[in-house]
Structure formats: structure tokens, C-alpha cells
Amino acid sequence: xxxQLLCFYAFAAVTTLAALGVITLRNSVHAVLCLVLTFxxxxxxxxxxxxxxxxxxxxxxxxxxxxxxxxxVVMMLDIKQEPxxxxxxxxxxxxxxxxAVMLAEMLALIGVRAMAQVPAPANPAGDSNIAWLxxxxxxxxxxxxxxxxxxxxxxxIAAVALTLRxxxxxxxxxxxxxxxxxxxxxxxxxxxxxxxxxxxxA
Amino acid sequence: MHADLLLAxxxxxxxxxxxxxxxxxxxxYSYWERKVIGWMHVRMGPNKIGPWGLLQAFADVFKLLFxxxxxxxxxxxxxxxxxxxxxxAPAFAAWAVIPFDxxxxxxNLNVGLLYLLAMTSMGVYGIILAGWASNSRYALLxxxxxxxxxxxYEIAMGMxxxxxxxxxxxxxxxxxxxxxxxxxxxxxxxxLPLLPVFVIYFVAGVAETNRAPFDVAEGESEIVxxxxxxxxxxxxxxxxxxxxxxxxxxxxxxxxxFLGGWLSPFPASWGLIGQGSWIWLFAKAFAFAFMYLxxxxxxxxxRYDQIMRLGWKVFIPITIVWxxxxxxxxxxGWITAGA
Amino acid sequence: xxxxxxxxxxxxxxxxxxxxxxxxxxxxLGPKRPDAExxxxxxxxxxxxxxxxxxFDVRYYLIAILFIIFDLEIAFLFPWxxxxxxxxxxxxxxxxxxxxxxxxxxxxxxxxxxxxxx
Numbered sequence: 001x002x003x004q005l006l007c008f009y010a011f012a013a014v015t016t017l018a019a020l021g022v023i024t025l026r027n028s029v030h031a032v033l034c035l036v037l038t039f040x041x042x043x044x045x046x047x048x049x050x051x052x053x054x055x056x057x058x059x060x061x062x063x064x065x066x067x068x069x070x071x072x073v074v075m076m077l078d079i080k081q082e083p084x085x086x087x088x089x090x091x092x093x094x095x096x097x098x099x100a101v102m103l104a105e106m107l108a109l110i111g112v113r114a115m116a117q118v119p120a121p122a123n124p125a126g127d128s129n130i131a132w133l134x135x136x137x138x139x140x141x142x143x144x145x146x147x148x149x150x151x152x153x154x155x156x157i158a159a160v161a162l163t164l165r166x167x168x169x170x171x172x173x174x175x176x177x178x179x180x181x182x183x184x185x186x187x188x189x190x191x192x193x194x195x196x197x198x199x200x201x202a
Numbered sequence: 203m204h205a206d207l208l209l210a211x212x213x214x215x216x217x218x219x220x221x222x223x224x225x226x227x228x229x230x231y232s233y234w235e236r237k238v239i240g241w242m243h244v245r246m247g248p249n250k251i252g253p254w255g256l257l258q259a260f261a262d263v264f265k266l267l268f269x270x271x272x273x274x275x276x277x278x279x280x281x282x283x284x285x286x287x288x289x290x291a292p293a294f295a296a297w298a299v300i301p302f303d304x305x306x307x308x309x310n311l312n313v314g315l316l317y318l319l320a321m322t323s324m325g326v327y328g329i330i331l332a333g334w335a336s337n338s339r340y341a342l343l344x345x346x347x348x349x350x351x352x353x354x355y356e357i358a359m360g361m362x363x364x365x366x367x368x369x370x371x372x373x374x375x376x377x378x379x380x381x382x383x384x385x386x387x388x389x390x391x392x393x394l395p396l397l398p399v400f401v402i403y404f405v406a407g408v409a410e411t412n413r414a415p416f417d418v419a420e421g422e423s424e425i426v427x428x429x430x431x432x433x434x435x436x437x438x439x440x441x442x443x444x445x446x447x448x449x450x451x452x453x454x455x456x457x458x459x460f461l462g463g464w465l466s467p468f469p470a471s472w473g474l475i476g477q478g479s480w481i482w483l484f485a486k487a488f489a490f491a492f493m494y495l496x497x498x499x500x501x502x503x504x505r506y507d508q509i510m511r512l513g514w515k516v517f518i519p520i521t522i523v524w525x526x527x528x529x530x531x532x533x534x535g536w537i538t539a540g541a
Numbered sequence: 542x543x544x545x546x547x548x549x550x551x552x553x554x555x556x557x558x559x560x561x562x563x564x565x566x567x568x569x570l571g572p573k574r575p576d577a578e579x580x581x582x583x584x585x586x587x588x589x590x591x592x593x594x595x596x597f598d599v600r601y602y603l604i605a606i607l608f609i610i611f612d613l614e615i616a617f618l619f620p621w622x623x624x625x626x627x628x629x630x631x632x633x634x635x636x637x638x639x640x641x642x643x644x645x646x647x648x649x650x651x652x653x654x655x656x657x658x659x
Contacts, residue, residue: 064323134620436567
């Protein structure tokens with residue numbers, strides 16, 4: 001078990017260092033990559049806690065999807081490096097206040113959970129915990145699950161409503177119309193008598 | 203402690219037993235590609251180096267190794283070197299969960315299928331970073347196209363995996379193969395109940411690996427080589443290795459999930475040829491790998507809007523519907539997962 | 542359970558090692574003769590001007606956002622697919638409802654033309 005502990009410390013150290021990198025690196029693309037590393041090593045820590053489905057899902061959803069969007073945005077918004085530092089002192093109090101509130105919330109949540117004494121659900125017979133997770137999710141937590149679907153749908157609609165601007169005057173192909181073309185409306189076959197004109201100049 | 207070290211060494215040996223043949227397979231696959239496409243074009247293909255040109259790929263590797271790695275002056279140097287490594291690592295690590303035969307698998311993960319999805323979704327980083335780090339227009343254009351395309355097809359691919367999962371009832375790849383076992387040989391495999399999804403999975407796999415006819419990321423005739431235009435020498439070789447390892451991976455996955463892995467296509471009652479063997483798996487994977495080359499020699503490149511339309515407006519709706527169809531099949535017992 | 546993951550960790554390290562080894566071998570074996578022309582970014586017949594990093598069509602971001610949402614749906618589908626036979630018909634209906642909500646969003650983006658590439 002010592003090796004497992006060693007791994008935990010190693011991954012925890014990587015997580016912390018990478019998280020530090022996120023807020024200290026000046027190049028925003030490097031910072032995002034540090035965040036990717038943070039998520040990845042967090043997944044490893046979850047794995048050490050035997051939450052295998054959640055760990056791999058973390059990699060799929062956060063590393064594989066969310067961070068790709070971050071990278072897209074950070075790369076292409078062309079954020080210049082110097083101006084980022086300017087408001088540092090000015091925004092510091094607000095930043096500290098937000099951090100303090102978040103810390104308090106987290107502590108409160110942990111405290112509530114500890115007091116509520118939620119019985120730790122027994123993992124049935126060494127089975128993969130994905131089955132157990134699925135059963136709880138689709139019976140006990142059914143309502144939150146369907147609400148999640150609703151939130152995701154709202155997310156889709158909001159994303160489209162906020163970002164989609166149709167550009168005017170852009171030509172594009174409509175394959176349905178292309179396929180539906182009838183040769184008779186495009187080509188006119190004209191019957192005419194062969195013309196008898198002048199002989200071509202020799 | 204001694205036993206642990208021994209175990210680690212044994213595991214390392216197993217990993218090398220997968221990686222080294224994989225690297226050789228990539229080399230031979232690139233030779234085979236040139237040969238097959240040559241034949242389809244009524245040409246000879248490589249035939250000078252070694253008997254029938256068999257050593258061509260190895261000559262190419264050595265040539266690439268001895269070439270200069272040119273790093274553009276205004277590139278982001280650390281990321282420029284990181285990108286190929288990020289491309290190749292998941293392409294190889296995904297092989298950890300491929301079952302080659304009953305019980306012959308490096309890591310028999312409970313969440314094998316999800317692990318594969320995680321590894322394929324990480325491949326996109328190599329592409330994006332290569333494009334951005336090179337600080338070149340063509341590279342960046344190729345990277346953006348490729349990234350958007352890869353993530354689009356990943357949805358269809360993920361949904362296809364869910365369909366397989368619904369029928370198999372397990373994320374473990376060995377279990378998935380065993381769920382396709384039955385007395386009837388190839389009629390028991392998942393390609394039959396999941397026929398549309400099977401087609402979608404392989405086509406999405408071709409798009410996911412940025413291969414023809416979905417190779418707008420490279421688009422030699424428009425953006426010269428896309429995201430790896432600035433890569434030369436062994437840095438290019440690493441991208442090449444990742445791309446071909448991914449192609450072979452997709453071929454194996456399609457065989458494992460839809461064509462019953464190592465199971466024999468003949469009924470079990472037919473004696474020896476009715477028995478499962480790794481040879482079947484390799485034969486199936488070879489067939490898929492050949493399809494990649496056949497596609498490349500046959501189809502002209504799609505336009506980008508056509509690619510996106512196919513991914514979003516055809517594949518995703520079909521897979522969403524088929525998840526429920528597969529659910530009904532399983533629930534009402536229209537198909538019975540074997541053994 | 543963890544015993545199955547050590548090989549995966551080791552494989553990740555080996556795979557990274559393969560990439561790094563090839564890069565190192567290439568930079569050791571290959572020549573190094575840089576010059577200004579060689580190190581300039583690739584261009585077709587004219588000098589490369591200004592930074593290549595530019596703003597992109599918002600459509601790319603939209604694709605990335607939609608991808609996150611669909612990826613999450615897939616993450617929800619995985620545990621469902623494993624257990625729905627155990628829970629029974631109700632699970633099938635639950636997922637039909639879940640997917641129906643997803644399809645509502647999908648129809649919306651389709652009708653809005655967010656999936657058109659012009």
C-alpha cells in the first residue's frame with residue numbers, strides 16, 4: 001500500500017503545481033495546458049480513491065471536451081500578455097472576497113455532509129462502481145438527472161442564441177435543391193431547321 | 203518488494219510486446235498503403251528497397267531520423283516539441299485495453315470502453331497545439347478544421363459506443379466480445395442488430411483519424427499539409443506514427459465491438475475453424491485497415507461543409523435514435539446476448 | 542481494482558517515452574544548420590507577414606460548446622446502458638425522456654442554421 005500512497009502524493013503534488021501554473025504563467029495557452037494537467041492528475045487521484053468511472057469520465061468530459069473549448073477560445077482570442085497584469089492590484093480585494101466566499105461555501109458543504117451522516121453506500125460485491133452509480137442515478141436521483149437534461153438543453157439553446165450571427169450575402173450550397181434539380185427547367189432543347197448560310201470564307 | 207519489481211518488469215515486457223509489433227505494423231502498413239494504392243492506380247508502388255520493396259518503410263524511418271528538425275523562428279518552442287508527444291501517447295496507450303484473445307489483454311479495465319473514448323478524445327490536443335505552436339497560417343487553419351471535425355465525429359463515435367454497450371451490458375471489452383459469442387458464428391455479432399451504427403462507427407473512425415476522404419486537415423492541394431506543415435524530420439515521424447497507430451487502433455476496435463473480436467465467423471459446430479483465435483481478430487482488423495486504403499484510392503476529398511453536415515445532420519441523429527432502438531432490442535429480448 | 546490500472550499508467554509513460562525518444566534521436570542524429578529563410582513560416586511565394594494567430598469564425602467555438610454538451614449526454618448514457626435492464630422499463634422511459642429533451646435542443650440548433658457551414 002505504500003506505493004499507492006506514494007502515487008497519491010506524487011499526483012497531489014503535480015495537481016497543486018499545475019494549478020499554481022494556471023494562475024502564474026503569463027502565456028495563457030500554457031496556463032490552459034496546466035489546467036489540463038491539473039484535471040488529468042485529479043482524475044488519477046480519483047482513481048486512487050477507486051472511483052474509476054468518475055475518474056475516466058473526468059478525463060473524457062473535462063480534458064477531452066471542456067478544455068478543448070478553453071484552448072480554442074484562449075488561442076484565438078489573441079489575448080496580449082502585457083495588459084493582463086494591469087488591474088492586478090485593483091481587482092485583488094474582489095478576488096480575495098470571491099475566494100473567501102468560495103472557501104466558506106466549500107467548508108460549509110463538507111460540514112453539512114459530515115453532520116448529515118449520509119451512510120456510505122456499500123459497493124456491492126466488488127462490482128464495478130459504474131453499475132452502482134447507474135442504479136442510484138436512475139432510481140434515487142432521477143429528478144436531478146432529468147433536470148440535468150433540461151439544463152443541458154438550455155445550454156444548447158443559450159449557446160446558439162448568444163453566438164450565432166448569420167452573415168448576410170454569403171453564398172452557400174443547398175444540397176436538397178441541387179438534388180431536386182430537373183433538367184427540363186435548366187436546359188431548353190430548341191428544334192430548328194438546319195441553317196443554310198453563306199459558305200465559310202475559304 | 204522484489205516481487206513488485208518482478209511484476210513491473212513483466213508488465214513492461216508485455217507493454218513492449220504490444221508497442222514494438224505496433225511500430226513495425228505501422229511501418230509495414232505505410233508500405234502496404236503505398237503498394238495497394240499503387241496497384242489501384244496501375245502503378246508498381248515501392249519496389250526497389252529490399253525484396254518487393256519491403257524495406258521501404260524502414261529506409262524512410264532512417265531517412266527521417268537523420269533529417270533536421272526545423273523549428274520556425276517565431277514558434278512556441280516547448281509546445282512545438284510537446285505536440286507530437288501528446289499525439290502519440292494516447293494513440294499507443296489506448297492499446298492497453300484491447301483484448302487480443304480470451305484473457306490476452308494488458309489491462310482488463312471495468313471501464314475499458316470509456317477509457318478508449320478518453321484516449322481518442324485526447325488525440326485532439328496534439329493537433330491543436332501543433333497548429334498553434336508553429337505560428338503558421340496553414341498550420342493554424344489545418345488545426346482548427348481538424349479539431350472541429352474530430353470533436354464533431356467523436357459525438358457520433360461515442361453514441362455508437364453506447365449502442366454497443368447497451369447490447370453488451372458491460373464496458374469491459376472482453377465482456378463485449380463474449381457477449382457476441384453464440385452458436386451461430388457471424389450472425390451473433392453486433393454488426394447485425396447495429397448495422398447503421400456499425401457503418402457510422404467505422405466512417406466516423408476514418409474522419410476521426412483525419413484520413414481520406416475526410417482529410418481536409420491536411421488537404422495537400424489547399425493548405426499543403428495542415429497542422430504539421432512546419433514539422434520535419436523525426437518530429438514529423440512521430441505524427442506519422444500516431445496517425446497510423448490510430449488507424450490500426452480503429453480497425454481493431456471496429457473488429458472487437460462489431461465483428462466479435464477473436465470469435466470465429468463460423469458456427470461452433472464446425473470443428474477447428476469454428477473456434478475463436480487471435481488470428482480471426484487480426485484478419486478482421488486487416489480487412490478494416492485495407493478499407494482505409496481503399497477509401498483513400500477511391501473517394502475524392504469532401505468539402506468541409508459536407509463533412510460537418512454528414513457528422514451533425516446524418517450521423518448524430520441516427521445514433522441517437524439507434525441508442526433507443528438498441529435499448530428496446532435488449533429490453534424486449536429481440537436479440538439475446540450470447541454466453 | 543487498482544491493480545488493473547498500473548499497467549495503464551506504465552503504458553502511458555512508455556508511450557510518452559516513445560515519442561520523446563524519437564524526438565531526441567532525431568535532434569541528435571539530424572544536422573542543425575538554421576538560416577533565416579528556413580526558419581520562416583511556410584508561405585506561398587511571398588514573405589510571411591504579421592502574426593499567424595488570428596481570430597476565427599465564431600462557428601468553431603459553437604461546435605466546441607455543442608461538443609461539450611453532447612459529450613456530457615454520452616457520459617450520462619454510459620451508466621444507463623450498463624444498468625437499464627436491471628431497473629426495467631422505467632429506465633428505458635427515463636432515457637427516452639432524457640434524449641427527447643436533447644433532441645429538442647438539437648432540433649433548435651438545426652432550425653436556427655447553426656449546423657450550416659457557409
